[in-house]
Amino acid sequence: MTKTTERSIDELFSGDPERADAVVFGRRTDATRRGFLGGAGIAAVGAAVGATIPFATNMPAGLVPAALAQDKSASAPTGAAAGPQFLEFPGKDKGLVVIGDKPLVAETPEHLLDDDTTPYTKLFIRNNGIPPEAPTNPDSWKLTIDGEVNKTLEVTLGELKARGKPRKLRMVLECGGNGRSFYTPAARGNQWTNGGAGCPEWTGLPLRDLLEAAGLKSSAVYTAHYGADVHLSGDASKETLSRGVRIPKALDEHTLLVWAMNGEPLPAIHGGPLRLVVPGWAGSASHKWLKRIWIRDKEHDGSGMGGTSYRLPIKPMVPGAKADPNNFKVMESMPVRSVISSPMNGAKFAAGTSEVALRGAAWAGDLPISKVDVSIDFGSSWAGMSLAKTTNPFDWTRWSGKVRLPSDGYYEVWVRATDGSGKLQPHVAPNWNPSGYGGNPMHRIAVLVG
Ligand SMILES: Nc1nc2c(c(=O)[nH]1)N[C@H]1C(S)=C(S)[C@@H](COP(=O)(O)O)O[C@H]1N2
Numbered sequence: 285m286t287k288t289t290e291r292s293i294d295e296l297f298s299g300d301p302e303r304a305d306a307v308v309f310g311r312r313t314d315a316t317r318r319g320f321l322g323g324a325g326i327a328a329v330g331a332a333v334g335a336t337i338p339f340a341t342n343m344p345a346g347l348v349p350a351a352l353a354q355d356k357s358a359s360a361p362t363g364a365a366a367g368p369q370f371l372e373f374p375g376k377d378k379g380l381v382v383i384g385d386k387p388l389v390a391e392t393p394e395h396l397l398d399d400d401t402t403p404y405t406k407l408f409i410r411n412n413g414i415p416p417e418a419p420t421n422p423d424s425w426k427l428t429i430d431g432e433v434n435k436t437l438e439v440t441l442g443e444l445k446a447r448g449k450p451r452k453l454r455m456v457l458e459c460g461g462n463g464r465s466f467y468t469p470a471a472r473g474n475q476w477t478n479g480g481a482g483c484p485e486w487t488g489l490p491l492r493d494l495l496e497a498a499g500l501k502s503s504a505v506y507t508a509h510y511g512a513d514v515h516l517s518g519d520a521s522k523e524t525l526s527r528g529v530r531i532p533k534a535l536d537e538h539t540l541l542v543w544a545m546n547g548e549p550l551p552a553i554h555g556g557p558l559r560l561v562v563p564g565w566a567g568s569a570s571h572k573w574l575k576r577i578w579i580r581d582k583e584h585d586g587s588g589m590g591g592t593s594y595r596l597p598i599k600p601m602v603p604g605a606k607a608d609p610n611n612f613k614v615m616e617s618m619p620v621r622s623v624i625s626s627p628m629n630g631a632k633f634a635a636g637t638s639e640v641a642l643r644g645a646a647w648a649g650d651l652p653i654s655k656v657d658v659s660i661d662f663g664s665s666w667a668g669m670s671l672a673k674t675t676n677p678f679d680w681t682r683w684s685g686k687v688r689l690p691s692d693g694y695y696e697v698w699v700r701a702t703d704g705s706g707k708l709q710p711h712v713a714p715n716w717n718p719s720g721y722g723g724n725p726m727h728r729i730a731v732l733v734g
């Protein structure tokens with residue numbers, strides 16, 4: 285695992301913050317200043333991050349400094365550090381980080397989410413099974429729509445392309461497990477930080493056009509998606525990922541049957557020649573190598589629809605406790621999240637630098653972004669950033685701004701976004717669940733001046 289270092293520091297801090305400060309910084313924090321670092325504690329943290337900390341008095345004891353928490357190559361004082369394993373994949377940026385290799389799963393570190401439109405080179409990869417061979421004639425790829433419809437439809441990709449004016453929409457694709465690594469105790473599954481997301485421009489036809497052509501029966505309540513990839517074991521009789529969505533989401537004009545990304549034929553690794561894009565919802569609904577959509581008369585019960593898979597607790601549960609499957613419901617819209625894409629964590633600036641330009645992105649599932657704020661003083665004060673116009677619903681919001689730094693030293697820049705319903709990102713991953721969905725704590729980076 286590439287996350288050994290961060291996991292162990294996080295676990296240490298969350299289990300017993302005062303002991304963690306003692307282990308990491310060599311001393312127990314002053315009991316009379318419980319919750320904040322005392323004088324010697326401040327000096328020790330300063331030594332650990334390599335600079336004085338101008339806002340140290342605001343720094344909560346037990347806070348893992350961003351410089352240690354997120355630098356995956358940093359040596360943890362508590363154990364051996366395994367550096368990140370970088371992706372080697374044709375045409376992909378070598379900065380992508382492999383978080384699973386069987387099947388291949390790779391995420392995009394926050395500083396590589398710096399493009400307005402995520403290029404192929406930087407889009408994350410998430411596979412559950414063995415991807416199919418690329419077809420020799422993509423236009424003859426067949427899609428079937430059946431089940432609770434008046435007429436079963438079979439269309440080829442060639443026919444789909446000729447069917448009407450395609451739509452081009454820049455929309456976020458985000459893995460349901462994005463942010464999972466921020467949970468303590470550790471949640472099962474790929475240890476995503478914030479990089480299981482991207483925002484390419486998709487070309488395709490609204491699924492709605494085909495559903496209307498097939499004619500939904502009044503019994504139609506859910507979709508069920510099937511693709512051409514096979515189970516990891518290679519056994520074709522074994523179930524592979526098959527998720528679905530409620531009919532209103534399937535009928536949303538932004539839910540697309542997609543054959544091109546950023547103006548190019550959809551790359552095979554991203555589901556080419558044909559995939560679904562269900563923007564704003566857990567990425568697992570955006571089925572790749574799409575062959576069949578079965579319209580169902582009840583909530584779909586395929587692989588990835590039961591137990592604690594892509595499902596969230598209805599009533600909060602005790603972190604680490606055994607889950608009662610009856611207390612879970614399907615995860616739909618993704619929660620609000622923001623990243624700082626520039627500068628990158630650990631950036632160093634020349635002594636005397638008093639202003640730093642910041643850039644990033646924010647998104648919130650089905651909802652728009654209403655605000656992005658940053659703090660350089662451990663959350664004591666926040667400054668609003670300017671938000672760029674989005675191109676269409678489900679586009680991410682690019683944000684930018686500047687912060688003034690009063691002196692040389694170690695800073696943390698924290699970012700938090702607010703969604704259109706007024707919800708903002710928490711300090712720690714909320715609503716613990718065994719599979720770690722919904723982990724959207726604010727992103728923070730370390731910045732060193734001088
Ligand atoms: N057929 C198929 N579709 C799939 C998957 C899969 O394993 N097989 N993975 C899903 C998951 S969990 C995610 S997050 C997205 C990832 O899309 P990407 O690899 O293009 O980034 O595809 C979804 N669609």
Ligand SMILES: [Mo]
Binds near residue numbers: 566567
């Ligand atoms: Mo996913």
